[in-house]
Amino acid sequence: MNAATAAATAAGFTPIPFADAAVLVPIQIGMMAKVATIYDIPMQRATVASLAATTVTTQAGRAAATGLLKLIPGVGTIAGGAITGGVAGTITFAVGTAWHRVCIGMAEGKYETVSGTLDSETIQRVFNQEVSAIMRSRGFGSRK
DSSP states (O other), X not given: OHHHHHHHHHHHTOSSTXXXXXXXXXXXXHHHHHHHHHTTOOHHHHHHHHHHHOXXXXXXXXXXXXXXXXXXXXXXXXXXXXHXXXXXXXXXXXXXXXXXXXXXXXXXXTTBOTTSOBOHXXXXXXXXXXXXXXXXXXXXXXXX
16 A cells, blocks of 8 residues: 555656546556455455445546646646645555455455355445545645
């Protein structure tokens, strides 16, 4: 997770508006795949679960807000890069930590239906709750 967080932070500092969003999702998916292998979760199951859990809309919203800031020459580029880098690193850390917790649950069989298939709705809900809690604990979002 540390390598992926560092890579995402570096990608966020890219001075090209919106370029980092295209790089962050593969970094996060790769990180999620590596975490799944730690828990010996077969890639087919991990792929289904990660697709259910991935929060691409969070990345798109963040990219839109900070990408617009990067359009301002000089200060906008520097400030946009600093903001985007920090947010990208934090989101990637949150995604990795939440995915780690979901993988523990998958390894324990918590998210299987009676037929043995994965309950992707539950995985997505748990994953999103974990990401939100981690982001709030780091000062992002409202504290409800």
